[in-house]
Amino acid sequence: MRNLPDILAFDTFGTVVDWHGSIAREIAALRPAVDASAFALAWRAGYAPAMRRVASGELGWTLIDDLHRMILDEILPRFGLADMPEEERRHLNKAWHRLDPWPDAVPGLARLKARFTICTLSNGNIGLLTNMAKRAGLPWDCVLSAEVFRAYKPDPATYLGVARVFDVAPQQVMLVAAHHSDLAAARGCGLQTAYVERPLEFGPGQPKDVAPQPGNTWHSRDFIDLAEQLGA
Numbered sequence: 001m002r003n004l005p006d007i008l009a010f011d012t013f014g015t016v017v018d019w020h021g022s023i024a025r026e027i028a029a030l031r032p033a034v035d036a037s038a039f040a041l042a043w044r045a046g047y048a049p050a051m052r053r054v055a056s057g058e059l060g061w062t063l064i065d066d067l068h069r070m071i072l073d074e075i076l077p078r079f080g081l082a083d084m085p086e087e088e089r090r091h092l093n094k095a096w097h098r099l100d101p102w103p104d105a106v107p108g109l110a111r112l113k114a115r116f117t118i119c120t121l122s123n124g125n126i127g128l129l130t131n132m133a134k135r136a137g138l139p140w141d142c143v144l145s146a147e148v149f150r151a152y153k154p155d156p157a158t159y160l161g162v163a164r165v166f167d168v169a170p171q172q173v174m175l176v177a178a179h180h181s182d183l184a185a186a187r188g189c190g191l192q193t194a195y196v197e198r199p200l201e202f203g204p205g206q207p208k209d210v211a212p213q214p215g216n217t218w219h220s221r222d223f224i225d226l227a228e229q230l231g232a
Contacts, residue, residue, distance in 0.1 A: 005192050009162045011177035012122035014201040017099035026095040034079050037203050046071035051152045061150050063125040069093045097131040106137050108223020115232040117141050121162055123152050154185030180213055187215055194218035194226055
């Protein structure tokens with residue numbers, strides 16, 4: 001039997017919540033003529049480059065809410081929305097606070113919470129993650145964010161920061177994520193890792209390859225499956 005962790009830390013965007021479907025729903029409600037799926041994908045595509053600008057020092061420490069707004073302002077003209085008023089932009093930018101959970105997320109987290117301490121480890125800022133959890137009923141024991149460590153994943157300060165917060169060794173923490181690069185960075189810091197299949201993260205038009213890859217401690221279809229594997 002593999003040694004079980006004490007702490008389960010969850011990536012959030014794509015792993016716990018359906019960002020593509022949620023953002024597409026929001027833009028479709030505001031501007032029905034826009035290709036909602038393409039808009040969601042374009043907005044998300046700016047995410048990693050924006051964080052790299054912070055990591056490189058080109059930008060000072062900047063919350064994800066503010067990075068999302070920068071990206072939004074950049075892509076609006078591409079979709080013929082350059083005239084979107086400020087109030088509507090602010091509302092749309094907060095769509096990231098209103099992302100819907102995957103169907104298994106809340107019941108699966110409830111089962112895992114009964115046996116383990118569960119927390120977020122997300123690049124989302126604290127206010128965003130808290131609002132998201134409140135709306136979606138996500139039962140976190142603790143909300144941890146890149147904002148706490150002033151570093152974005154995959155900076156080691158984030159993964160090791162979870163262990164530091166709970167005063168445990170890195171191997172007593174497991175990162176649960178739907179992204180192999182995130183999991184690889186966590187393993188490099190000594191954490192256990194669990195991959196969760198989210199084949200529709202980028203929408204039905206762009207299904208993900210969710211085949212197992214070497215290195216992860218666990219591989220699960222969803223949070224219910226993970227809870228069963230971990231005996232929760």
